[in-house]
Each structure stands twice: as structure tokens, then as C-alpha cells.
Amino acid sequence: MPQKRGKPSYAKKDAVWGYLFVLPAMILIAVWIIYPMIFAFRLSFMNFKYLTPEKARYVGFANYIRAFSDDTFKKALTNTFKYSLIVVPVQTIISLLLALVCNSRIKGKTFFKVAYYIPSITSALAVGTMFKFLFNQQGIINRFLSNFGFHSVSWFEDPSYALPLCMIMAIWSSVGGGMILFLAGLQDIPSSVIEAAQVDGANGFQRFLKIILPLLRPTIFFAVVTGIIGTLQVFDQAYIVSRGSGGPLDSTMTVVLYIYNKGFRTTNANMGYPSALAFLLFAIIFTLTLIQKKFFDKGAESY
């Protein structure tokens, strides 16, 4: 009897300690993330202005309905999806290639690892300033391209080049992070499997396609999911290229930049509308992640 009683009490004690250890983080998350989320959810059904909170009123789904007839929001959604569709595959492939290079037996791979990773830890603002030098009308990139017969284009001011510029900036600064991820994935693959394939006569390309790639599936899933979530929330690149306006002609207006502008660009704005937009974006990302999980789960656990 005492033994039976003692066991759960130890477990309980463990649980208490466990809770105590996570408590600081839990409090921070509750105050700075959970509470604002609930507050924003409530706001999304209201017409609420911070300077005149006494005039706040519930408007039902009006903010959500308005989003569907908002041309700028639609444009922002299109831009964001375009951005995501190009950036995610390109950055995943490039970072996988970089990881393969760094995982091979070449000389000076530590140098390459560091060199590729530095952009990921550079602040977006510094990257933006650097890109302004590289991509302005008389910049190095235009001069370099003119050697191959391209006309010099105004990357920042031309509506058809501003979004690609954002993409280039994002890919350049994110491949390093992806590389580290894939490097860890590659080193997780047991060498016995690869050696077995080698013994069976598989060449390097076959080993990569039939052995390494399938075994990397969980890592690829992770890279793609976080990539999609990250790119759908793109803000800094668009903010830097357009100086916050989303221009030229809304060509760099992304969903998060639009939410930010609706909430903070004007004095005493209705905070309900941007909150509703934020929850629409959440719904989109959530659905996409669920679909991906279904898609990737097929046979992902086999090895």
C-alpha cells in the first residue's frame, strides 16, 4: 500500500518541478503571445481605435467581409503567393546543394559553411542597405548585366522588378540557414545504408536520388513548411525595397506589410480590420500546413 501511494507522489513531485521550470516561459508566452492573440481575435470583430476606445463597437464579420472586396489586399495576397512559390523551391534546392558541397570531402569546407551562413545572421536592414548599393540604377549588378546586353533597369522603382528584387534578397539571406538544416539531416543518415548501396553498385547520382533524398524527407518537409510559413509572412524585404509603402504601384505589397500599414501607417486607424486580415492569413497558413502534412506523411516514417 505505501509503495502504491509513493509512486504517484514522486510523479506528482516531478510534475510540479516540471511546471516550475517551464513557468517563466509560460508566463512570458501567456502575456506577450497568447493574450495579444485573444485580444486581436476580439478586435477583428470590432471597429476599434486606440485614441477613442470609448467609441469601439462590435461589427460582426464586417471586417472579414470587407477583405474580400479589398483590391489592395487581393494584390497583396497574389504578390505573397508569387513570392512564396518562387522563393521556397529555389531556396530549398540551393540550400540542399550547398549542404551537399559542405558535406563532401573538399578542402576549406569550414570556410564555406561560415561564408554561406553569415547572410542568415545579418540583420535585414544591413542587407537592405547593401542591396541598395548593388542594385541601384548605376549599381554593380546593372553594370555587370549590361556586359551581357541587358538594359540597365531600375530595380527599386520598376513595378516588374521590385518583387523579384525582394525574392533575390530573401533567397540570398536564407539559404545559409537551410544549409545548416540539411547538413544536420545528411549527417543523420547512417553511413551503413550508403555503403550498402555502394556495394550494390549504385553510382553517386543514384545514391543521391534513391537513398539520400528519401531519407532526407523529414528534413525537406521541415524546410518546406517553415519556408512556406516564413515566406507567407514576408515583411522586411518588402519594407526595405519600398521604404514601407509597398510600392511601386503595390508591386511589393505583401500581406503582412499591408496589415502593418493598415494598423500603424495612419494615426488612429481602425485596428479591427488589420486584425481580421491577420487571422485570414493565419487560416491560410494553417490550411496549407495541414495539406502538406497529409502529403508528406505518406511513407515518411519508413526507415
Place this chain on the structure above:
Amino acid sequence: MKRVLSLFLALCMTVTLFAGCSKKAAQTNQQNEQQQQTEQKKEPVTITVATFSDAFGNKWEKEVADEFMKQNPDIKVNLEQYPGDFFKALENKFIANQAPDVFYLDIVQAPSLINAGKVEPIDDYISKYNYDIDDIVPSLRQAFTWDGKLYGIAKDYNMLGLFYNKEMFEKKGLKPPTNWEELRQCAKMLTTKDVKGLALQNEIARFQPLAYQNGGSMMDGQNPKVNRDENIKAAEFWTSLFKDGLAVEPKDIGEGWDGDAFGKGKVAMTIEGGWMCKYLQNTAPNLKYGVVELPVNKTKSTMAFTVAWGIASTSPNKDAAFKFVSFITNKDNQRKVIPEQNALPSRISLHQEFKDKFPMWDAFTKSYEYAAPYNYGIAGTTVIDEVGKALEKIKLKKSDAKSAFDEAQKNIEAYLADVK
């Protein structure tokens, strides 16, 4: 034993009771004395004054505040600078109920703050303290008037003028243009392989005077109305200058703003504000240039950019706050900012002195009577964004002028419906 103890206790209590009485009596005596004192010398009040951070301005404000405190020992002035985005910071202070007593009231932001009831109307204080408001430029008074009440006294201001390169004009034997037709002719004559006739920033803050010169307006009472025919016709003229290759935006030729394009001699003319005089003095000291009033079409127009001193409606010391505002905007203190050549003093009576010191500003001191303020009601930022977008669309030939301005108006109205 018990009895002795209780007796002792009772004694203690009575003694303390009496002691308490005597203390109270002493206190009331002291209070009376204090009250008598305060009748002679008031309790000092503290007012907080919030401004942008700006090296010269802050130094001047500090000097003025020190002098003010010397003259008014009963008021303590606490100067605060908000670095970064001042307007966001100010809005947050209001949201948190920590608003400063006196603050920079920006012309674009003012209507939103006023409409939210955060700014105190000062008409009563003006008559109470007999402030000489008539000396303040009328369009600056109009800029901070909302529903017939005045909410701020302009700190200083700037207007737009036409800057022209004297050497280029002399070489071609041209005179600075006075109307739209001459403007186009001059631009055409001066455009060469390396030099464009005009540098124009394609935004409402440079385009608006043309709309007004054409008999248009951006406003209908306190509401924006941007898609008037006169405005659209003016926009067509404005963008035709780009389409015909007579005008460029500074960014099209790799320059940051008009000041660089003009200073480096890449353009012969530009429409800019008075602030450019000082910029050119520092960056292009050898450039020979002149400034004239903007060319005329049906009527004269320019626009005024300004910041006022506003008083928070939540301030507990509004009288002290107004005293400070009237002190810092008086003639002596306004005179002190002239040597800096940043902006015109908002007092008409100081224009002559300014012009004598800086003859280049002659055109600006002439144009204050017909300046329209950079003010579009509570949708201010949205009007600026939408008209800018419309102008960009027309310039890039993505849309004709009429539908671009109609769409801008539609978006502005949608915004207004949302915030009202």
C-alpha cells in the same frame, strides 16, 4: 495586578489621544501658514514639452525654456525629445494616457488627433492672454483650424517655389517661366542629351499646387475630394512633362531627391521647398541659381508645410502650457531661428528681416498669401498615398488620369467610412 495594568493602559490611551489632538492642531496651523504663503508664491507646476529630436531646434527650445522659467518661476518646463518616429511615439503616449502637455502638432497628423478629442482648442486662451494671433500667417491658422476652432500655433513653415539654374537660363537667353506654357517651353529648350528641363517628385506634395493653379482643390470642406476635373487636367499636364521627356524624377537619374539632381546640374529647374536653399549652400556652393514663385495657370498657388505647437486636452496645466506656447512663438524667440535658415518664421512681421538676411527667400515671402496647407483631414496619410499611387500609375501609363483619380477617391472614401 490586572487592575493596575488596565489602568495603565487606559492612561496611555488618553495621553496618546490628547497628543493626537495637539498634533492635528499644529498641522492645521501649518497648513494655514502654507496657504498664506501660496497666496503670495504659487506652488510650481511642471509642464512637459515633446518635440522631434533635431540638433538646432532642441538647442533653441532649451534656451527659450530656460528664459521662460526665469520669467515664470512658478512653471517648470520639462523638454522631451522622441527619437525615431515622433508621430507614432506621440500617438502611443496619448494611448497610454501619458500625453505631454505641449507637443509638435504635425499638419498631416493634426486632424486625426483633433478629431479624437486629444488637442485643446486655444481660442479662449488667445483672448484670455491677449495673444497677437493676427500676426501669424493666415493659411497656417487655417491649417490648424477644425470645425471653426483653432488648435495650434505654427512653429515655422516652408513653401514650394521654382528653382532654376541661372547659367543654363542665361546661355539660352531665357527668363524664368511665369505660366504653364512658358514652363513647358523652357523645359523643352533646356533639355539636352545630359540635362533634363525639370526634376519633379511625382507625389501630391509637389503636384498639388498645379491642381490648385488650375482652379481645382483636394478638399471639399473637411473631406478630401481629389477626382475633380481641374485636378485631373492638371495631372495630365504634369505627367505629359514626363511623357515628353522634359521632366524626370530624381530617382530615374539615380539621385536621392530634387536637391541632388539640381545641385549636380543634371536638371535646369525643379519645384522644391525653402529648405533646399540651405542644402544647396552646403552641397553646391558654386551653383548659380534663382528661386521664383511657381508658374501660374488660372490662379496662383503653392503649398505650405508646417508644424504647430499644440496643447493636450488632457493636460492639467493648460494655462501654463499656453503661456509657454505664446512665449516660444513671440517675436523675439521666433527671430532667434532666422539665422538657421531652415524655415520661415510663422509671423508675417518677421518676413522682411528674413528676406534681408537671405535674399534668395524673396519668392517665398511673396507667396504666403496664396499657399494651401498640406492638410487633408483625418484621411491625411491615405490621401497622400492614394494620390501618389494615381500619379505613378499615370506616369507608367498603367491607367488614364481620370480612372486613376477616381480609384484614389474611392479608396479614400472607403478609408473614411472605416475610421469615422
